[in-house]
């Protein structure tokens with residue numbers, strides 16, 4: 001691979017300003033994602049003083065608030081965290097669809113690295129497994145993806 005120009009992002013959060021937007025709905029899960037994300041970012045050099053945590057009611061509200069933050073341009077990256085858990089009605093499908101569609105649109109419309117840390121689970125057990133237990137912590141994983149994207153964008 002020596003002859004190939006490779007552009008990759010360093011996992012170094014030193015000097016960055018990050019907004020974490022977290023849903024209150026299912027907060028016993030989402031708080032674990034927030035903890036995992038902040039722990040990851042701090043361990044990769046981010047100063048706690050450079051983290052802004054914004055709370056929103058549910059995953060459906062994540063896109064609007066992330067959009068406002070992206071428009072403001074004060075942050076190098078935005079991390080959206082939430083947990084949508086299937087219930088007895090199709091509500092789950094609508095909330096998930098709008099969250100992912102809205103967040104993907106913001107990332108492209110504003111050229112902003114946006115970590116997608118929204119769990120979409122059929123059961124509470126699946127959510128628990130992904131919020132700091134046997135399936136890892138998806139908040140930390142989303143933080144890692146956001147960080148890598150910030151750094152790769154800087155090099156393009």
Ligand code: INI
Pocket residue numbers: 023025026057058059060061082083084085086087091092095
């Ligand atoms: N919001 C979530 O973040 N997770 C869910 O599981 C969820 N369910 O299942 O209803 C949920 N609904 C609330 C939604 O995000 C909005 O806050 C609400 O509809 C008001 O706009």
